[in-house]
Amino acid sequence: MINLMIVDDEEHARLGIKTSINWEAYDICIIAEARDGAEAMELLEHHHVDILMTDIRMPEVNGLELIKTVNKQYSHIKTIIMSGYNDFEYAKKALKLGVSDYLLKPSRSQEILDIVLKLVHEIKEEIKQHAHINQLKNGFRESLPLLKERALCRLVTREDIPYEKLLSKVKLGGLSFPNPYFGLLMIQIDNYLFHQEQSGTYRSELLISGIKNISEETLSEACFCAVFEDQDVIILILNSDKKEDVSQLLPFIEKLKKNVQQYLNLSISVGISGIDKPINELRHAYVRASQALDQTFFMGYGKIIDYEKYIASNSTESTYPVELEKQIIHSILAGDECKTEENIRLFQLFLDKERNLKDQILKFTFNLYFSLYHLCTERNLDINVIFKQDFNDINQKLAKSNIENIYEELLGTAILIVKQLNEKKNTNKLIDSALDYIRQNYDKDISRETVANEVYITPGYLSLLFKQQLNMSFLDFLHKIRIEKACQLLSDPGKRVADIALQVGYNDEKYFFQVFKKYMGMTPKQFRNTTSSKII
Structure with a gap:
């Protein structure tokens, strides 16, 4: 009032x-x-x-x-x-x-x-207006943490990124990096899938949020840091004014583990890279910290793993074959089964060189598996059909396999992806051909059977494609095209409605009136009057 x-x-x-x-x-x-x-x-x-x-x-x-x-x-x-x-x-x-x-x-x-x-x-x-502005402001405030986390994630996980643009988004969230040297610390909840099954997704998210708060509070005593989450792993960007040896951070990481155990009753594992990289090499620090954290699969839970101590200095391992992975992904996307098999074979030959390093073989294999999984999610493929199991089961399976079995497993997975992608491409071509035919022949006496014959599929499969791809029936799409054309023709007052009905494919004027009113909410004459008044 x-x-x-x-x-x-x-x-x-x-x-x-x-x-x-x-x-x-x-x-x-x-x-x-x-x-x-x-x-x-x-x-x-x-x-x-x-x-x-x-x-x-x-x-x-x-x-x-x-x-x-x-x-x-x-x-x-x-x-x-x-x-x-x-x-x-x-x-x-x-x-x-x-x-x-x-x-x-x-x-x-x-x-x-x-x-x-x-x-x-x-x-x-x-x-x-005031309420709308407040709503926008509140929405913006609520989105800032997510915006900041996404920017931090891209800053760390992507290559060739627009650093200035991402840093401005991070700064918008109230965060800036004052120092020249960077490193990464990665934390995972030990046996996370078990906790998720026992506690549920909401409880698991609360646990991750709690670890983020504890880790940022604890590590900030040692250096400036920023925390974000990436696929259930907590990542801390460490920022220092000088190059830091990992040994100087160990007391703080031990304190972090103790605090998480005390306040959340959780065991965590930590992988860490040195604090010696400029900001444009954060991706390298991410890879190193990730590789360090991967060692928990072999070393057990509750460990703090320094990349330099446990990996770089203790092995003559070669780096992960990124270019070869790109070739595999490219051949899969191209739908080339032969080339995909050839590239997987090259990957096997690469693994053969590491025969004395079973851990490295498993790690590289899992890295490729993860990339294949990520490709499936990006392309909206049926992951259940392709992988048939979760990554924890795949880990166990690969750990008990020999190199030939690993090769067969990788090849079988890659070929399944190729087949699904090709099927999806063919489906898109079919539906596009059907739509083009309808758009060119809407004025003729066409039916579902007519169109199905034109694209060489059964009428039932055509109906399925319309439902899956367009979320509508064949008849709904045909009416939609015809009524859209009728609306254009009605703008000409010299054309009789009966003639327009025939022109867009309706032999029965009464049926045309019924369909038009169903889709437009008014009769053709009412539509013409409304359009005319707007023009005047």
């Missing part, structure tokens, strides 16, 4: 405004009346007023002085000045003060009501 205050030293004037209009019918309440500006200011302290209607000439505090004060203290209030013919100079001053409108005394009831309703409309529109 909108609250209106009337200020006038003449009681009969106030009474006339109050009683000559049924204010409640317009959802308006006369919240207060005052005899002059001084009394009005007292009442404003105790009542919420939306619209103030005031006379100019009043004892003690006149209307102009009242408006000045209201503008300063109650800027939301809309003001209406009432003046007689002899007060025109006062009225001009009032307009300069920013009054919303003015009335010339004596005023008819309808004039008063019209002005008040106009201001009511303005107030309601302002309320809507």
Whole structure:
């Protein structure tokens, strides 16, 4: 309800405004009346007023002085000045003060009501705009943490990225990196799948959130850090003003493990790279920390693994064959089974060189498996059909396999992906051909059987494609195309509706009327009239 205050030293004037209009019918309440500006200011302290209607000439505090004060203290209030013919100079001053409108005394009831309703409309529109702006602000505030996490994730996991753009997004979330050297620390909950099954997804998310808070609070004692989550792994970007040896961080990481155990009753494993990289080499630090964390598969849970100590200095391992992985992915996307088999064979030959390093073979194999899995999710393929099991089961299976079995497993998975991709491409070509045929022949007497014959499939399969790809039936799509064309033709007033019906493929004018009304919510003639009036 909108609250209106009337200020006038003449009681009969106030009474006339109050009683000559049924204010409640317009959802308006006369919240207060005052005899002059001084009394009005007292009442404003105790009542919420939306619209103030005031006379100019009043004892003690006149209307102009009242408006000045209201503008300063109650800027939301809309003001209406009432003046007689002899007060025109006062009225001009009032307009300069920013009054919303003015009335010339004596005023008819309808004039008063019209002005008040106009201001009511303005107030309601302002309320809507204010609510919308607040909604946008709240939505933006709520999205900032997610925006920041996504930017941090891209900063770390992607190559050839727009660093300035990502850093500006991170800064928008209230975070900036003041120091030149970077490293990464990765944390995973030991036996996470078991915890997720026991506690449920919501509880698991709370646990991850708790670890993020504890890890950031604990490691910030050692250096500046920022934390985010990437696929159930907690990652800390460590930022220091000098190159840091991992040994200097170990006391803080041990404290982190102890805090997580104490407050969340969880065991965690940690992989860490050195703090010695510029920001444009964070991807390398990510790979190293990830490789370190991967060692928990062989070393067991609850470990802190330093890449330099456990991997780089203790093996002559070659780096993961990224280019070969790219070749495998490219041949899969190309739908080339022979080339895919050839590239998987090259991957096997690469693994053969590492025969004395079973851990490395498993790690490289799992890396490729993960890339294949990621490819399936990106292309919206049926993961259950391709992998048939979760990654934990695949881990166990690969650990017990020899290199030939691993090769067969990788090849079988890659070929399944190729087949699904090719099937999807063929499906898209089929539906595109069907749609093109309908668009070119909608004006003819075509049916589901007609179109199916044209693209060399069964009518039943065509119906299935429409349902899967367009989420509509064949007939709905045909009507949609015909009615769209009919709407275009109806804009020409010289064309008869019956002729238009025939022109878009309907031999029965009555049936055309029924279909048109179903899809457009009105008859063809009503549509033509509506269109014509808009043009006029």
